[in-house]
Amino acid sequence: MIPILVTSGKGGVGKSPISSNLAIALASRGIRVGLMDADLMDPVQHLIFNADKETIREYGKSLMPLSVNIGGSKIKFMGIGSFIPRGAGVALNYEKTADFIVTLLRFVRWDVDYLIIDTPPGSEDVNMKLLKELEGNARAIVVGEPHVFALEDNLRMIDVLRLYDVDIRAIVLNKVGLFSQEFAQAIEEAYQKLGLKVIKLQWDPALQTNFKPELFKEVEEAVL
Amino acid sequence: MSFNLRLKLLTILPKLLNYGFMQFNDLLKEFPEAKTRSAVLILYDQSSKIAFWIGFENGKPTIKETDPKNPQFATNTITMHVDTFIKVLKNELDFRTAYLYDLIEITSSDGLPPTYHMLIWSAFFDKLSNSLR
Numbered sequence: 001m002i003p004i005l006v007t008s009g010k011g012g013v014g015k016s017p018i019s020s021n022l023a024i025a026l027a028s029r030g031i032r033v034g035l036m037d038a039d040l041m042d043p044v045q046h047l048i049f050n051a052d053k054e055t056i057r058e059y060g061k062s063l064m065p066l067s068v069n070i071g072g073s074k075i076k077f078m079g080i081g082s083f084i085p086r087g088a089g090v091a092l093n094y095e096k097t098a099d100f101i102v103t104l105l106r107f108v109r110w111d112v113d114y115l116i117i118d119t120p121p122g123s124e125d126v127n128m129k130l131l132k133e134l135e136g137n138a139r140a141i142v143v144g145e146p147h148v149f150a151l152e153d154n155l156r157m158i159d160v161l162r163l164y165d166v167d168i169r170a171i172v173l174n175k176v177g178l179f180s181q182e183f184a185q186a187i188e189e190a191y192q193k194l195g196l197k198v199i200k201l202q203w204d205p206a207l208q209t210n211f212k213p214e215l216f217k218e219v220e221e222a223v224l
Numbered sequence: 225m226s227f228n229l230r231l232k233l234l235t236i237l238p239k240l241l242n243y244g245f246m247q248f249n250d251l252l253k254e255f256p257e258a259k260t261r262s263a264v265l266i267l268y269d270q271s272s273k274i275a276f277w278i279g280f281e282n283g284k285p286t287i288k289e290t291d292p293k294n295p296q297f298a299t300n301t302i303t304m305h306v307d308t309f310i311k312v313l314k315n316e317l318d319f320r321t322a323y324l325y326d327l328i329e330i331t332s333s334d335g336l337p338p339t340y341h342m343l344i345w346s347a348f349f350d351k352l353s354n355s356l357r
Contacts, residue, residue, distance in 0.1 A: 055347060055350075056343045056344065056346070056347055058256075058257055058344065060257065061257060061336060063340065063343065083320060083343060083346070084318070084320045084321060084324065085318045085320070085321060088318065088320075088321040088324065089324075089325075090324050091324055091325055091326070092324060093326070096323075096324075096338075096339070099337045099338055099339045100339050102337050102339075103337045103339040103340050103343075106337075107336065107337060107340050
């Protein structure tokens, strides 16, 4: 199983819809795909996949992932959002955060070729625990936006990912066209100077609520 | 055990025990591994503790009182204030939410993460609280 982190130094850049669309795109190729929502504090994948209020199941000493079928593409899914009441605040200390991550990563019967991990932003507890657990065996796409704040946050994130030997396959510059174009070229060049492939996704508000896996061919190719 | 704690528990214990014996088979369909597990449930208030051992003995589901200071071995231990326990049973507080808020502590003795046990326990408490409605 190859883990693929969909990560970013900044929140709100579109990691979750990119994760789900990438999962669907890979599954439509016949690849066995899992999606783990590692955003414990603000999970949304269960809403994207309509996998709310699920009952946990067990097989052997493993938890069974939920099975999601989107247009014939089957994806295995697991995230905290499916099992906690809607609106309940998540106030996890580090110990419980780390334990949740270990449970989702190691004690779920994923049985997939690729596990896409939708992460929270930045180098907070969840991501540090994930990076330690993955021991440099992960690939990543880093999601950004074409503005300087996102660049600043992502430069730090890229540094952390490289520190943990994560194979960064591409920067996905999301929401292109939404922001001022003044620094767009400079931002793209800043990523390229780090030796990173830049994939641009045009701003598309429908992407927040609709699946458009056909837009992710380039991202697919980058992670495979 | 203080009079206060015993009094609170007396209101729910008979139903709890009945549930445990009558509906364990349904839970086993969802969690067949439960036969290999056991748990100690520790409830406390300001001045005292009470503990129950839950598991299988001689192939039969068993719930019995055990010494909270030296409980019978179990694969996991769950500890909560008796008020939290009653709120969960009354469906006034979701078990998972209580865990996330540090109102419930779970320790593991079998190598599985406490979160894993919490998720299994949450299914148990969902059924328990629903059956007591």
